[in-house]
Amino acid sequence: MNRVEYIRREEKKYHDSCYENYTLFEKGSWLYKPVRTVMEQLSLLKGKQDIRVLDLGSGVGRNSIPIANEIKSSNGKVVCVDLLPSAIKKLSQYCKEYGVEQVIELVQTDIAEYQIKQKAxxxxxxxxxLEHVSSESVFDSVLEKMAAGTKEGGLNCIIVNSEVEEVDIETNEQLDALMEVNLKTEDMIHKIRGIYNGWEVVKQVVKPLEYKIVRGEKDVNLRTNAITYVVRKGKDPFSTYANSI
Known part of the structure; x- marks a missing residue:
């Protein structure tokens, strides 16, 4: 078993356990609320019909179900892509529970393998x-496909971890961080900026985070610089926000 296979096995264990033991939007877990930045960007598409959204690494619908609720009245659609069968199974259940099964399309595959149609x-x-793709070159490739798959005036919202560290809470031992792509923060930002050269930067934030996770039987502190990067492809004259960002 190579390193990527090992990381994905351990990540599968962690996420399968979360999805089994915590209900979507249940208080006390990271599934409690959608990401505020993700939801805020929908205001920049306000008034549009037939909005098409792609959620890469959707999980059980923390973001995609609230998005679907927001855009279903305007004939919107959300494509949700995730590698884990447990995520897609739970998401299918939650789609029915929250009444958005007609709005969401489910795709179980590696996000690196998903073919993003141009300007779709x-x-x-x-x-x-994105940090869970198999290599830096694949990371670059997925970003390029995201950029090419965005309509003029469309948005990309990226939240990605950098400089990840994992520390055993009991022993304070530094562990191997189980992250396929683990770059220095400045290098990660440089990559993203290069791909989106010429796009309008709506938001760029780096936030140090630390939280407890479980690796096997160990309680582990995971530390990261989380990068939030929101960009817009050109100016969209349809939107009343086009000249105010």
Whole structure:
């Protein structure tokens, strides 16, 4: 088993356990609320019909179900892509529970393998998923496909971890961080800026975070610089916000 296979096995264990033990939007877990930045960008598409959204690494619908609720009245659609069968299974259940099964399309595959149609989407979201592709070159490739798959005036919202560290809480031992792509913050930002050269930067924030996770039987502190990067492809004259960002 190579390193990427090992990381994905451990990540599968962690996420399968979360999805089994915590209900979507249940208080006390990271599934409690959608990401505020993800939801805020929908205002920039206000008034549009037939909005098309792509959620890469959707999980069980933390962001995609609230998005679907927002855009269903305007004939919107959300494509949700996730590698884990457990995520897609739970998401299918939640789609029915929250009445958005007609709005959401489910795709179980590696986000690196998903073929993004050119200029197909108004909004592409990737939250804590790009760092889990198999290599830096694949990371670059997925970003390029996201950029090419965005309509003029469309948005990409990226939240990605950098400089990740994992520390055993009991022993304070530094562990191997189980992240496929783990770059220095400045290098990660440089990559993203290069791909989106010429796009309008709506938001760029780096926030140090620390939280407890479980690796096997160990309680572990995970530390990261979380990068939030929201960009817009050109100016969209349809939107009343086009000249105010």
């Amino acid at each position: 989407y108004d909004y592409i979201v990737a939250v804590s998923s």
